[in-house]
Amino acid sequence: MMFIPGEGFYKKVLLYIFKWIIINLILGFIGAVMLLLIQKGSTYLIDNIYYKFFLSPIVGALLISIVIHYFDSRSSGLGTDLYIAYTKSNVNLGHSFKLILSKSFATTITLGLMGIGGLVGPLLLIGSSLGRLLLKITDYLKIKLISSELDLRVLSICGAAATLGPLLGAPLGGGIFATEVLYKSSLDYNDLFPAILGSTFGYFFYHSFLPVPGLNIDIGLPEAGLKDIFLLILVALICGLIGQVFISIFNLIDNLFNNLNSSEFIKAIIVAIILLATMKILNINSFVEVAKIQDFFVAPITDRYLLLVIILKILLTMLIIGAGFSAAIVDIALVSGALAGNLIFFFFPQLPLHLLVIVGLSATLSSVANVPLATMVLVSEIFNLNLSLPVIIGSIIGYLIGRPKAVFKYISEE
Incomplete structure (x- = not known):
């Protein structure tokens, strides 16, 4: 009827x-x-x-x-x-x-x-x-x-x-x-x-x-050829697994602070001292804007000092969240994925750097947060892309790898 x-x-x-x-x-x-x-x-x-x-x-x-x-x-x-x-x-x-x-x-x-x-x-x-x-x-x-x-x-x-x-x-x-x-x-x-x-x-x-651009970054992503697809799938698999390692490290830090038998003030002071000591040892003035995400698209990172600082920034962000400070894991997951894609360029130099970074951040974010559709649309909007194949490959494979373990504790099967 x-x-x-x-x-x-x-x-x-x-x-x-x-x-x-x-x-x-x-x-x-x-x-x-x-x-x-x-x-x-x-x-x-x-x-x-x-x-x-x-x-x-x-x-x-x-x-x-x-x-x-x-x-x-x-x-x-x-x-x-x-x-x-x-x-x-x-x-x-x-x-x-x-x-x-x-x-x-x-x-x-x-x-x-x-x-x-x-x-x-x-x-x-x-x-x-x-x-x-x-x-x-x-x-x-x-x-x-x-x-x-x-x-x-x-x-x-x-x-x-x-x-x-x-x-x-x-x-x-x-x-x-x-x-x-x-x-x-x-x-x-x-x-x-x-x-x-x-x-x-x-x-x-x-x-x-505030009539100025937000995160919108125009990277001019080249089209992936048929011969590149299998390599991009492999890169997405690697970065999806990196997302799972990311979650494991975060959970380890979070559990460490949860099991630490001390007051919130002591935990906070410990983290602040670690942060200050790290900055002093590495002789840097600030972790703020150490590397903007668009920097990963410019050239492969060969400076070991810069690489160390970026990795420490990622780990310290996990540390401050574990200690109870108000911050976000999604932001740093994007940076981690972009970094992974940049470093993978040394193993697959035949692929354009832009493609590797996009696949890396898409797969890592999707793996960490379990949001494949949102990842596709977000990455396409932020980087002015037209739902290109690398974005789709990274988002779907990252989600499939990360589905058993998302970073957010209250996501349930529905």
């Missing part, structure tokens, strides 16, 4: 569209503002304190420990795990404004005074908290914003997407990532399309406030 939609059907559809456009307009604006505040705050701290005072990491470590211990313990760590747990369980977030303040402060201090960090994970939690805060405000004003548990989940996802889209310069990829990271083997369209709206509005407002 053929379904013939009636007037009631179209009314529901129009109300649904109107509701989520309005919600995402609000979340997109607030998400863009929050991202700008964190970026401006961390930049100010880097320029005025981090570069001028050698002991700033210790000060930062103490400040973050105070926030975690006395104000809000949820402000520690990745942020992504809590985002997944709260969003999928439909549990009342509780004190969402407090969480927004504490997580934003901890993230800004980690980046600005520790010199290492990342924003993807923290922004997922901050953005989803913005969605919950909007719900509290509308409830107080007697405005019925949502009507089901599904709406509550979608609201949380839209808030997360509204901060991720502008951060990555990827209006499509930000929404897909905020949705896909919740699940291990499925994708819910009820979540996806509103999330893409939130990500797109966030991107629009962010670039209205």
Whole structure:
């Protein structure tokens, strides 16, 4: 029997569209503002304190420990795990404004005074908290914003997407990532399309406030020939396995700090001293911007000192997350994958460096976070590609290798 939609059907559809456009307009604006505040705050701290005072990491470590211990313990760590747990369980977030303040402060201090960090994970939690805060405000004003548990989940996802889209310069990829990271083997369209709206509005407002390019990097990727495909598959396999090694190292560090029988303050001081000692031994002023990701596309890394510094930056980022500082693992997974692709060039010099780096970062990110579709779209948007074969190969193979073990603890099989 053929379904013939009636007037009631179209009314529901129009109300649904109107509701989520309005919600995402609000979340997109607030998400863009929050991202700008964190970026401006961390930049100010880097320029005025981090570069001028050698002991700033210790000060930062103490400040973050105070926030975690006395104000809000949820402000520690990745942020992504809590985002997944709260969003999928439909549990009342509780004190969402407090969480927004504490997580934003901890993230800004980690980046600005520790010199290492990342924003993807923290922004997922901050953005989803913005969605919950909007719900509290509308409830107080007697405005019925949502009507089901599904709406509550979608609201949380839209808030997360509204901060991720502008951060990555990827209006499509930000929404897909905020949705896909919740699940291990499925994708819910009820979540996806509103999330893409939130990500797109966030991107629009962010670039209205700050009309400069985000992460968008034009690398002019050459097309892969038929003879290159099998080598690219091999490279993707290698980088997918590197992603799993990445997770194992991170889990080892995380378990080490969890089993360390000492206070949060002692853990923080230990990490700050390790960070300072490393900088002193290597005679470098800062780990901030040691190597931008586009540098991996320029030429193979032959400077052993630079290579050592980049690897240490990756390990130290894992260290500060394990110790409870507010940072992101996704950011450093991209750097790790790009580095792996760059180094593999020495074994496969017949392949263009650009291809190897793209396959490397795609496979590693997909392996670490279990987000193959988001990886394809994000990498294509960030590097101005047209869903090229290397991106697809890296994303799918990395996902297949990493599927048994993702870095985020709360991803479940659904």
